[in-house]
Amino acid sequence: MKKLYYVINGANLNMLGQREPEIYGTKDYSFLKKTVKNAARSLGIRVKVYQSNHEGDLVDMIQRAYLKGACGIVINPGAYTHTSIAILDAVKATKLPTVEVHISDPDSREDFRHVSYVRLAAEKTVSGHGIDGYVEALRYLAEK
Ligand code: CA2
Numbered sequence: 001m002k003k004l005y006y007v008i009n010g011a012n013l014n015m016l017g018q019r020e021p022e023i024y025g026t027k028d029y030s031f032l033k034k035t036v037k038n039a040a041r042s043l044g045i046r047v048k049v050y051q052s053n054h055e056g057d058l059v060d061m062i063q064r065a066y067l068k069g070a071c072g073i074v075i076n077p078g079a080y081t082h083t084s085i086a087i088l089d090a091v092k093a094t095k096l097p098t099v100e101v102h103i104s105d106p107d108s109r110e111d112f113r114h115v116s117y118v119r120l121a122a123e124k125t126v127s128g129h130g131i132d133g134y135v136e137a138l139r140y141l142a143e144k
Helices: 029-043 055-067 078-082 085-094 132-142
Strands: 004-009 046-051 072-076 098-102 124-127
Touching (some): 004 055, 004 132, 072 085, 072 132
Parallel strands (some): 004 046, 004 072
């Protein structure tokens, strides 16, 4: 049975490609999904790709990754990165290897984006590599 990984995206990532292309690029969320699924196929793993604008739904999905026996999580919580202790606690509770991904590089943007709660539970952070950052994160987890 192929190993399963969860790729979880938070607030506003469904809007990719529709606004602020200078920050987030021109590719839309369906391209992101397709890219992640193609990468999973070539890495020989299974992925569940999920997006929600609601913090509690993201917590539910992190818990589900654990309950379904996933081997790791790739997560871009969107702006919840900078605010959500609930997401941090959920990731910590799963004890699953987790990679934090950001399409942009939040550390070179506004000060309020410099704090990341989820980073405290993440093994690795990939920032500023666009959608390719998700592939990098999945490859890291799959090759562990
Ligand atoms: O760079 C990232 O991936 C972020 O997690 C994206 C978040 C932002 O709040 C974080 O600081 C960094 C924003 C999600 C995307 O928001 C969009 C809004 C309008 C159009 C396109 C994307």
